[in-house]
Amino acid sequence: MTQAPVKIGIIGGGLMGREMASAFARWCALEEIGVTPVLTAVADLSEPVLAWFDRIPTVHLKTRDYRELLASSEVDVVYVALPHHLHAPVYTEVLRAGKDLFAEKPFGIDLAAAESIVSVITETGRFCRCSSEFPFLPGAQRALELARNGDLGRVLEIRSGFHHSSDLDSNKPANWKRLSHTCGEIGVMGDLGMHALHLPLRLGWKPTTVYAQLQKGVAERPNPDGTTTACDTWDNAALHTWTEARGHRAPMTLEMKRLSPGSTNSWFFEVLGTDGGVRFNTSDPKALWVFRRDKEQWWQRTDLGFGMPFKTITGGIFEPGFPDIMQQMWAAFLLERAGQLQGRFGCVTPEEALASHQLFAAALRSEASHSVERVN
Numbered sequence: 322m323t324q325a326p327v328k329i330g331i332i333g334g335g336l337m338g339r340e341m342a343s344a345f346a347r348w349c350a351l352e353e354i355g356v357t358p359v360l361t362a363v364a365d366l367s368e369p370v371l372a373w374f375d376r377i378p379t380v381h382l383k384t385r386d387y388r389e390l391l392a393s394s395e396v397d398v399v400y401v402a403l404p405h406h407l408h409a410p411v412y413t414e415v416l417r418a419g420k421d422l423f424a425e426k427p428f429g430i431d432l433a434a435a436e437s438i439v440s441v442i443t444e445t446g447r448f449c450r451c452s453s454e455f456p457f458l459p460g461a462q463r464a465l466e467l468a469r470n471g472d473l474g475r476v477l478e479i480r481s482g483f484h485h486s487s488d489l490d491s492n493k494p495a496n497w498k499r500l501s502h503t504c505g506e507i508g509v510m511g512d513l514g515m516h517a518l519h520l521p522l523r524l525g526w527k528p529t530t531v532y533a534q535l536q537k538g539v540a541e542r543p544n545p546d547g548t549t550t551a552c553d554t555w556d557n558a559a560l561h562t563w564t565e566a567r568g569h570r571a572p573m574t575l576e577m578k579r580l581s582p583g584s585t586n587s588w589f590f591e592v593l594g595t596d597g598g599v600r601f602n603t604s605d606p607k608a609l610w611v612f613r614r615d616k617e618q619w620w621q622r623t624d625l626g627f628g629m630p631f632k633t634i635t636g637g638i639f640e641p642g643f644p645d646i647m648q649q650m651w652a653a654f655l656l657e658r659a660g661q662l663q664g665r666f667g668c669v670t671p672e673e674a675l676a677s678h679q680l681f682a683a684a685l686r687s688e689a690s691h692s693v694e695r696v697n
């Protein structure tokens with residue numbers, strides 16, 4: 322199959338920027354795919370970060386000024402992975418420069434920022450999607466299919482979330498993700514909330530009301546020079562919502578935690594109904610748990626293999642991991658951009674990202690009022 326090259330520029334080559342470069346570098350793993358990303362340009366303020374990209378031979382432009390990258394005719398699509406306060410200004414510049422955009426979550430520091438990004442997408446007509454990779458795992462895809470079409474009876478409860486524990490260590494230095502002015506007042510919801518909402522929103526399970534329990538953790542963290550920085554973001558969020566699922570009102574709990582003892586990076590999704598149910602958690606990444614009820618009640622565990630939405634050279638019995646789902650997410654982005662998704666699972670749309678911000682804004686109101694708030 323001919324593979325049309327798509328020239329990619331990255332703005333922000335930190336943790337995520339490098340992860341994406343690595344996904345492109347092993348694109349040969351994908352079968353029957355008509356598009357190939359070619360990383361041509363990188364912009365970052367840090368010289369050591371730019372130097373890391375010397376290992377990618379197709380990168381011709383490395384710059385501290387992202388506007389130089391936007392001016393380059395050697396860039397078709399821009400992936401932006403910057404601190405959250407820079408999302409709206411940089412995303413809108415990317416779109417107005419005539420480039421398509423793969424945007425990192427949370428898609429703006431707050432609801433107003435997300436609204437401004439969506440309005441510039443409409444104004445420019447550029448193609449834009451937002452990053453969320455965990456639903457590309459085989460277990461998540463199977464859970465999605467069961468949630469949509471499985472014999473579940475009436476949906477009784479939905480739980481979706483993301484837990485990690487990297488903030489339990491109070492000696493971990495402060496960074497932009499712990500400060501409201503760079504991470505957002507929404508804190509952990511901006512960090513992890515899009516991951517928790519991608520499947521519910523894709524299923525049409527939009528929250529209508531929310532009662533939020535938000536918690537802060539370590540108030541001060543050390544800097545390398547011996548001083549300390551006040552950390553003011555919410556670290557844990559439990560959002561108790563109502564939604565409409567398969568024709569009935571159902572409670573849906575969305576959990577985002579940076580302080581979850583024992584969790585490294587646990588993304589989970591579960592739906593329980595009167596007749597059936599499904600559970601998937603990346604802490605046991607090959608296991609799909611399916612509930613059924615006949616004379617007795619059963620939780621059945623299936624050992625999953627490499628059943629990815631986009632076919633690869635990897636044998637069906639093997640285990641997928643984080644780098645694989647990053648690559649799958651890019652396959653979805655590039656194929657949808659080329660009009661070739663053909664009904665397969667796609668990345669978060671701008672409308673879904675906006676819906677996540679509407680929920681987070683209502684959650685902040687709920688935390689302040691200690692009451693249930695309507696999500697609009």
Ligand SMILES: NC(=O)c1ccc[n+]([C@@H]2O[C@H](COP(=O)([O-])OP(=O)(O)OC[C@H]3O[C@@H](n4cnc5c(N)ncnc54)[C@H](O)[C@@H]3O)[C@@H](O)[C@H]2O)c1
Pocket residue numbers: 332333334335336337338364365366367370385387401402403404405407425426427452453454511512
């Ligand atoms: N999808 C995921 O699983 C996932 C995981 C982690 C982070 N993220 C998201 O990715 C984004 C970036 O997070 P990260 O963890 O990669 O952050 P990071 O701090 O590791 O990287 C950010 C990079 O941006 C650079 N930068 C800052 N200001 C800049 C500017 N004006 N011009 C150019 N470069 C600039 C920094 O030098 C740094 O290298 C955030 O939106 C975050 O929420 C997504």
